[in-house]
Amino acid sequence: MALQYGRPQLSIPGPSIMPDRVLNAMHRASPDIYEGELIDVTVSLYPDLKAVARTDGDVAIYIANGHGAWEAAICNTLSRGDKVLVINTGRFGEGWANMARALGVDTEILDFGQSAAVDPQIVAGRLGQDKAHDIKAIFTPQTDTASSVSNDIAGLRSAISDTGHPALFFVDCIASLGCERHEMDAWGVDVMVAGSQKGLMTPPGLSFVFFNEKAAAARKSAGLVSAYWDWVPRTRPEAYYQRFGGTAPTHHLFGLREALDMLVHEEGVSAAWARHERFARAIWAAVEAWAASGAFRLNVQNPAQRSHAVTTVLTGEDEGGRLRRWCKEKAGLTLGIGLGLSEPGTPEWDAVFRIGHMGHLNVPMVMGMIGTIDAGLKALGIAHGDGASETAARVISEHDFS
Ligand SMILES: *Cc1c(COP(=O)(O)O)cnc(C)c1O
Numbered sequence: 001m002a003l004q005y006g007r008p009q010l011s012i013p014g015p016s017i018m019p020d021r022v023l024n025a026m027h028r029a030s031p032d033i034y035e036g037e038l039i040d041v042t043v044s045l046y047p048d049l050k051a052v053a054r055t056d057g058d059v060a061i062y063i064a065n066g067h068g069a070w071e072a073a074i075c076n077t078l079s080r081g082d083k084v085l086v087i088n089t090g091r092f093g094e095g096w097a098n099m100a101r102a103l104g105v106d107t108e109i110l111d112f113g114q115s116a117a118v119d120p121q122i123v124a125g126r127l128g129q130d131k132a133h134d135i136k137a138i139f140t141p142q143t144d145t146a147s148s149v150s151n152d153i154a155g156l157r158s159a160i161s162d163t164g165h166p167a168l169f170f171v172d173c174i175a176s177l178g179c180e181r182h183e184m185d186a187w188g189v190d191v192m193v194a195g196s197q198k199g200l201m202t203p204p205g206l207s208f209v210f211f212n213e214k215a216a217a218a219r220k221s222a223g224l225v226s227a228y229w230d231w232v233p234r235t236r237p238e239a240y241y242q243r244f245g246g247t248a249p250t251h252h253l254f255g256l257r258e259a260l261d262m263l264v265h266e267e268g269v270s271a272a273w274a275r276h277e278r279f280a281r282a283i284w285a286a287v288e289a290w291a292a293s294g295a296f297r298l299n300v301q302n303p304a305q306r307s308h309a310v311t312t313v314l315t316g317e318d319e320g321g322r323l324r325r326w327c328k329e330k331a332g333l334t335l336g337i338g339l340g341l342s343e344p345g346t347p348e349w350d351a352v353f354r355i356g357h358m359g360h361l362n363v364p365m366v367m368g369m370i371g372t373i374d375a376g377l378k379a380l381g382i383a384h385g386d387g388a389s390e391t392a393a394r395v396i397s398e399h400d401f402s
Pocket of ligand 1: 195
């Protein structure tokens with residue numbers, strides 16, 4: 001007899017948990033797409049999206065997932081044969097590079113392994129060798145969702161700027177936007193991509209490309225611009241339909257409006273960053289408590305390099321897989337698979353799992369997740385240290401609740 005007959009909890013790193021308010025905002029009759037409320041709601045989204053990204057630049061909205069935003073960013077700025085330098089700290093840099101390569105862009109990957117952040121000095125050294133300025137852009141994830149490594153974007157930008165190299169700086173915030181501090185303008189990010197389904201708490205299907213004037217200037221000579229991905233009509237439309245290159249994603253827009261009301265106008269973006277940091281610290285403390293005995297450990301050793309949106313946990317052989325299955329089938333908690341760190345069918349595949357803690361989460365959801373994993377470890381007889389819930393509760397109690 002299982003115990004999962006309550007509200008299921010999805011703790012994977014995207015899609016995240018959709019607030020009932022967002023779902024309810026979407027549950028309505030189809031609106032007129034030519035005039036009225038939908039147009040007003042759409043126009044109201046842009047300033048709030050820019051507030052989340054901390055930019056005065058532009059944002060184009062695509063009916064696409066994150067991969068679509070990756071492609072849009074490339075197509076609006078680059079040409080076939082251009083060279084880009086891609087930072088990989090897990091799996092997602094490589095994924096973006098694959099999109100670029102398929103479009104005829106020459107990619108060079110700087111790989112920092114599966115459990116550490118970018119070393120800005122290595123990037124600066126590579127740019128220093130590029131006297132001819134062949135490298136047109138640098139791509140990096142802020143958070144790599146496979147490894148749960150978080151890169152220091154401000155530090156990387158300043159190392160790049162110190163070299164005087166003019167390459168555009170692109171950052172993938174698909175996992176991190178709304179969860180982890182991101183200051184697009186202050187940090188000197190030229191192009192930033194995000195999706196609706198993680199920190200923005202809206203179902204998958206919308207993605208965003210934010211860009212500044214330097215990137216807009218690159219658009220003028222980009223050879224890969226195509227009618228559909230072109231960000232100009234989407235940001236300077238003469239008619240409403242041009243914002244989406246066709247029919248608007250009507251219900252997603254109502255959902256996103258509600259999500260941005262919650263994030264920007266009720267909680268506040270910096271309070272959401274603090275909430276995610278607090279929950280991340282509670283989860284790390286729980287994993288460290290389990291790690292006191294047995295094989296569990298955090299994939300990222302340096303706390304400064306850990307994501308506040310997702311945590312990758314390494315386990316003993318098959319323990320991660322057994323735990324995931326128990327939590328899902330017996331308890332109603334779905335944990336994330338170990339994406340990209342090993343191949344399905346190998347023993348390593350089941351020796352890792354991920355906890356998604358992005359978006360719509362509060363204390364009982366986080367404590368329930370930690371307690372459920374703890375119960376699973378006991379039920380399965382997996383060796384672990386004691387006191388995970390206790391230590392997590394202490395970390396949460398130390399939050400600045402003022
Ligand atoms: C989820 C994610 C993607 C891919 O987004 P899709 O919506 O699945 O296409 C890309 N980069 C990062 C960092 C992500 O977390």
